[in-house]
Amino acid sequence: MYIVHLDKPYTYDVLQEDLKNLCREYSFLESFSLGRSVCGRSLWALRWGTGEKRIFLNGAHHGMEWITSMLLMRIMEEFCRQYRDGTAIGNVQFQKLYESIHLVVCPMVNPDGVSLSVNGLASDLPPITKTRLKSYNGDSTDFSKWQANINGVDLNHNYDADFEKGVFHQHRLGIYSPGPTRYSGTAPESEPESRAIADFTRQFKPHLAVAYHTQGEVIYYDFNGMTTARGKEMAEAMAQISGYELDQTEGMASFSGYKDWVIQKMQIPAFTIEAGLGENPLPISQFDKIFFDNLPMLMYLVSA
Numbered sequence: 001m002y003i004v005h006l007d008k009p010y011t012y013d014v015l016q017e018d019l020k021n022l023c024r025e026y027s028f029l030e031s032f033s034l035g036r037s038v039c040g041r042s043l044w045a046l047r048w049g050t051g052e053k054r055i056f057l058n059g060a061h062h063g064m065e066w067i068t069s070m071l072l073m074r075i076m077e078e079f080c081r082q083y084r085d086g087t088a089i090g091n092v093q094f095q096k097l098y099e100s101i102h103l104v105v106c107p108m109v110n111p112d113g114v115s116l117s118v119n120g121l122a123s124d125l126p127p128i129t130k131t132r133l134k135s136y137n138g139d140s141t142d143f144s145k146w147q148a149n150i151n152g153v154d155l156n157h158n159y160d161a162d163f164e165k166g167v168f169h170q171h172r173l174g175i176y177s178p179g180p181t182r183y184s185g186t187a188p189e190s191e192p193e194s195r196a197i198a199d200f201t202r203q204f205k206p207h208l209a210v211a212y213h214t215q216g217e218v219i220y221y222d223f224n225g226m227t228t229a230r231g232k233e234m235a236e237a238m239a240q241i242s243g244y245e246l247d248q249t250e251g252m253a254s255f256s257g258y259k260d261w262v263i264q265k266m267q268i269p270a271f272t273i274e275a276g277l278g279e280n281p282l283p284i285s286q287f288d289k290i291f292f293d294n295l296p297m298l299m300y301l302v303s304a
């Protein structure tokens with residue numbers, strides 16, 4: 001029996017229930033908030049381990065990619081069980097791991113976008129009106145493909161890494177205003193969600209960061225040739241372990257993303273993992289494969 005729900009779309013309500021139950025079951029697990037979304041939802045994070053090596057994982061920068069929140073929550077549950085039971089995966093002994101790493105996981109960076117993608121206009125939306133959201137969405141009430149936050153800003157285009165170049169490319173694609181995807185906003189960190197994630201990253205000073213997205217079974221590890229030799233080596237190892245492809249972002253995707261900003265500003269290994277394969281939003285039937293592809297990669301990262 002597992003605590004984390006794997007049987008329905010992973011909304012903010014499911015996340016909050018699972019967080020509460022995980023922390024109740026595992027007293028060594030700490031939950032805290034990194035800030036609040038536009039609609040006032042908490043950007044929950046979990047802390048595991050007392051070690052020196054700081055690792056930050058996050059999921060669901062993009063609304064319809066909520067399966068990455070499910071993935072990170074299920075991974076945290078696995079870490080807690082293994083630690084409590086004194087067990088190991090491969091040669092990684094979890095009681096030793098607990099003392100060697102300081103892991104912080106923010107499973108849902110964009111809770112408003114997830115809610116909108118799953119529940120459409122039935123979501124709780126203040127301060128944004130439904131009329132305005134519909135206009136952001138090309139006058140459609142089908143929000144199932146929504147990626148942005150509730151202001152229509154794509155959070156993974158809202159970081160301070162060649163932001164102006166990203167805006168230039170957007171204009172070439174005809175994107176000038178809020179919408180379901182790819183609008184970067186008026187300035188880096190203009191949105192409370194990206195600001196909170198950037199603030200936490202600056203304060204936490206991780207040795208390693210991973211942003212989970214869907215889909216493509218691809219690992220992105222570089223930004224403008226700035227990745228370290230260590231970052232490249234780790235990406236190659238992960239690709240070998242999982243069968244995921246290695247790639248370098250091109251065009252739009254290669255500006256103002258979270259991993260771009262981390263590589264440029266913090267000079268540490270940072271990755272975007274595009275989990276799963278198919279059409280977003282990925283169906284829950286893919287979850288097991290995603291979990292069993294990604295857990296070994298993470299086991300490598302935490303012990304590398």
Ligand SMILES: [Zn+2]
Pocket residue numbers: 061062065156213214
């Ligand atoms: Zn994404």
